[in-house]
Amino acid sequence: MPAHAEPDDARLTALLSDLRARLGEAAVQTDDAALGPHLAEARGLYRGRAAALLRPADTGEVAFAVEACARAGVPIVAHGGNTGLVGGGVPHGGVVLSLERMTRVRDIDPVSATLTVEAGAILAEVQAAADRAGMLFPLSLAAEGSCRIGGNIATNAGGTNVLAYGNARDLVLGLEVVLADGRIWNGLKGLRKNNAGYDLKHLFIGSEGTLGIVTAAVLKLFPKPLARAVAFCGLASPADALALLETVRRRVGAGLTGFEVLPRFGLEIVLRHVPGVSRPLQGTHHTYALVEVSTARPGDDPAAALEEALGEAMEAGRVEDATIGASEAQNAGLWKLRETLPEAQTREGGSIKHDVSVPLSKLPAFLEEAEAACVQAMPGLRPCAFGHFGDGNIHFNLSQPEGMEKAAFLAEWERFNRIVHDIVDRLDGSIAAEHGVGLIKRDELLHYGDPVALDLMRRLKAALDPRDLLNPGKVVALSANPPRALP
Incomplete structure (x- = not known):
């Protein structure tokens, strides 16, 4: 498969001229101010390069731009909000095509x-x-x-x-x-x-x-839901979180619309760094669960159903303490404790992030084994495993030890990938739960992916994009010299 060469000046000039004639001058930008925000990954782990930013106004203009770039052999990276976390939107040559004008x-x-x-x-x-x-x-x-x-x-x-x-x-x-x-x-x-x-x-x-x-x-x-109830629960372990999940799911069925988990370290850094939040429970607990029950049926009382489920879990010794929001403002305040955790973690220095999933029944075992293995590999490391516990997706993040240089810590990313992803793989999980593969996990996919599945992916890519012009080097690499995967 070909490795992409930078287009020569004459070919690029002709392409941009054709694009300006169809899309308009303002829709084809080459200045640094316009290109800059489209060249970097959201967390600053990668920075790429591109010859131009295209901003088509409709599907016909997108089709014209793609066809023109295909004739010229110029790669295209499509952009939405450029908020991805795996380097999937970072261009390595060619042009960026932003859909920001197509909002109808x-x-x-x-x-x-x-x-x-x-x-x-x-x-x-x-x-x-x-x-x-x-x-x-x-x-x-x-x-x-x-x-x-x-x-x-x-x-x-x-x-x-x-x-x-x-x-x-x-x-x-x-x-x-x-x-x-x-x-x-x-x-x-x-x-x-x-x-x-x-x-x-x-x-x-x-x-x-x-x-x-x-x-x-x-x-x-x-x-549209007509009412919801939100609880914040203190637990002794992830195993108790799983037991609570089973209890609430059995009690309310489809009414269970949220089940998020965060560790004690996660709550403490939110309380430390995020203004306008307060400690929801007295004392401290090993694990916290945020539970939401909602209903679209008039007359249903989700707070009563949630309170009954929590009462059953407390009697079984699975919940140490809990509070239920008494108003929508309090519900939003409880959700804020979870939603601001990623922001709070950035204040604690470097973070090595893993977006993984395992079968629900294996979540407690994964968390216990992975945290122990990572701390053993680097004493003083601060695991911060949180996220969408109810669907098996954990953001297994690692905050640097206090006093360690951020660059030195991030240089250990590949070593911790192997520790965490080996455990995920052994437990029949996925190394890419919701953020995707992009660039940062492309080589990890080669390491853990099923060979037949990888072959099918390459065949699909080659069939639909035989010249490897659409976001080349991401997910599966067809070019001889793809961009480096790890930051």
């Missing part, structure tokens, strides 16, 4: 419970459009005020509502996609049942822009 809501159908929207719409605006129609679009994550729905689809985004509603993949009914040769696949059907051949949309969901560029989507909507 094309249709809302409350009867069919669907919303058709262009890929550049910010997730929070998609949520608001659904809300105005009296419906819920449940995808929710920390970056929802800046990430864009096309990027969410391209990375199969997860978030805090996966337990009840599923990942982005489960929320998409149809797609419009520009292929590597510039053709447009119109799969914008809002059907719940459609077995007319292969379900092509699932090729592009989670492909991180390596197989095609999503330009629009038909999304599922749901009834």
